Amino acid sequence: MDTPIAAAAAAEPIVSVRGLAFAHPGDASGRNVLEGLDLILPRGGFTAIVGPSGVGKSTLLRVVAGLVRPRAGEARLLVRPAPDRRPSALVFQDARLMPWRRVLANVAFGLEGLRLSATARRRRALDALALVGLAAEAAKFPSQLSGGQRQRVGLARALAVAPDLLLMDEPFSALDAITRNGLQDELLRVWQETGASVLFVTHDLDEAVYLADRVVLLAGNPARVAQDVTIDVPRPRPRAGLARHVADLRRALEENFIGGAGI
Amino acid sequence: MTASPPRRPALWSAAGLAAFLCLWQGTVLTGLLPPAWVPAPSAVPGALLREIGDGIWFTAIGDSLGHYASGVIAGSLLGIAVGIGIALLPRFAAAQAWVARLLRPIPPLAWIPFALIWFGPSETAAAFIIGVGVFWLNYFATDAAVRAVDPGLVELAAAFGQGGFFRRLRRVILPAAMPGILSGVRAGLGQGWMAVVAAELFGIPGIGQRMTEAAGLLATDVLVLYMLTIALLYGLTDLVFEAVTNRVLAWTRP
Numbered sequence: 001m002d003t004p005i006a007a008a009a010a011a012e013p014i015v016s017v018r019g020l021a022f023a024h025p026g027d028a029s030g031r032n033v034l035e036g037l038d039l040i041l042p043r044g045g046f047t048a049i050v051g052p053s054g055v056g057k058s059t060l061l062r063v064v065a066g067l068v069r070p071r072a073g074e075a076r077l078l079v080r081p082a083p084d085r086r087p088s089a090l091v092f093q094d095a096r097l098m099p100w101r102r103v104l105a106n107v108a109f110g111l112e113g114l115r116l117s118a119t120a121r122r123r124r125a126l127d128a129l130a131l132v133g134l135a136a137e138a139a140k141f142p143s144q145l146s147g148g149q150r151q152r153v154g155l156a157r158a159l160a161v162a163p164d165l166l167l168m169d170e171p172f173s174a175l176d177a178i179t180r181n182g183l184q185d186e187l188l189r190v191w192q193e194t195g196a197s198v199l200f201v202t203h204d205l206d207e208a209v210y211l212a213d214r215v216v217l218l219a220g221n222p223a224r225v226a227q228d229v230t231i232d233v234p235r236p237r238p239r240a241g242l243a244r245h246v247a248d249l250r251r252a253l254e255e256n257f258i259g260g261a262g263i
Numbered sequence: 264m265t266a267s268p269p270r271r272p273a274l275w276s277a278a279g280l281a282a283f284l285c286l287w288q289g290t291v292l293t294g295l296l297p298p299a300w301v302p303a304p305s306a307v308p309g310a311l312l313r314e315i316g317d318g319i320w321f322t323a324i325g326d327s328l329g330h331y332a333s334g335v336i337a338g339s340l341l342g343i344a345v346g347i348g349i350a351l352l353p354r355f356a357a358a359q360a361w362v363a364r365l366l367r368p369i370p371p372l373a374w375i376p377f378a379l380i381w382f383g384p385s386e387t388a389a390a391f392i393i394g395v396g397v398f399w400l401n402y403f404a405t406d407a408a409v410r411a412v413d414p415g416l417v418e419l420a421a422a423f424g425q426g427g428f429f430r431r432l433r434r435v436i437l438p439a440a441m442p443g444i445l446s447g448v449r450a451g452l453g454q455g456w457m458a459v460v461a462a463e464l465f466g467i468p469g470i471g472q473r474m475t476e477a478a479g480l481l482a483t484d485v486l487v488l489y490m491l492t493i494a495l496l497y498g499l500t501d502l503v504f505e506a507v508t509n510r511v512l513a514w515t516r517p
Contacts, residue, residue: 067421090422096415100438100514113424141514
């Protein structure tokens, strides 16, 4: 069997980030948050981006999603466009559901921008909702759901548009530990079922090491790739048995944080 | 510390209203207030029967309702449209800012002479005067409501391919701002009735005109009848609007 490293090297890329620089438009200093960033993501992989808060992890995600434009360089999504699916879909830290829409209509939101019949929209929204185990809650309002359920609806909304790349911005960070563990396992199952590629931002090293087959550490100001680690532990992974990987990452994080952050 | 609320608030409210009417009736009966100045409340039902018998009551209400409806609808729609425009389009907001500052302080009733010059003593003139006041209420309420929409929802729209101006407006901005927009409409519904009477005092047929006639004849019972008629109409429109709002905003209290 291939090691994950060999598999990743052989796989065709889905995201190509080259020479990326980004500065927040409202920032008067004009300083770059990201600079000279290069990153290739293999198709079908699960990549986690970790780093101290404010380093630019979410910004990188938004550049890849095409929501903000980089100052220099490029972030290309190597996906053939199709009229009935979106190249990428975002899952937010806050579930970000529309409180006036019922659960099913929230899941269908992204489908309304695609070329689909009303029947197809409904079927795909229902399928996505079933995938996260919430088919029974379709007619509820978001305010009637728990935090974990809301986050699942956000995941279903992203899955409904059948994205090639799933972009996740600290999606489980606001949940309690038990709910978080449950959703992590559910995400792994969905990832394996759908075959989508995942780019997962988190500040939680344990979470990154448990989920991803590759962990990219962003550090510095402006941020660059400080570490790029492959987690070659077969799944299902023992949550307690990953301490060495986490410790390695923590050491790298601390070195970079003290060494060159200039906070 | 406040006292605990009564067990049956409606009962207390009804008792308060009854006491008010008794006090009113008493002051007139005892001669404390001269009957030529204030009619006894017991005189009002008689006035109502006479006005209905003469075919005046329903006609006056119909005329006023017509002015009210066209003024409130036109003023609300225009106020909401411009309010959305200034909240979403910075250039438009800047272009109209000083014009709005110039026109805003002018009370709707100050437009009466111009309304009469432009439109004559017509339904259009009355609707215009009503619409002016309603417009500004909706203008400010809508502007505030749209500006308060969670920017996260706007980002959500962009992330899911609904970022175009009109899609975003229809699918995100309008529903999110709807509670604030509707509270502006509701304020306009009240303000509208105030302007109706004022507009009709200047010869446009309706409740206001009938009140001017009654005042000329010192028919105070008729005056009070129409004051109460306006209160009734306001109560009815507010009740209907509240029912509609409860349906539209069902999501705010599931």
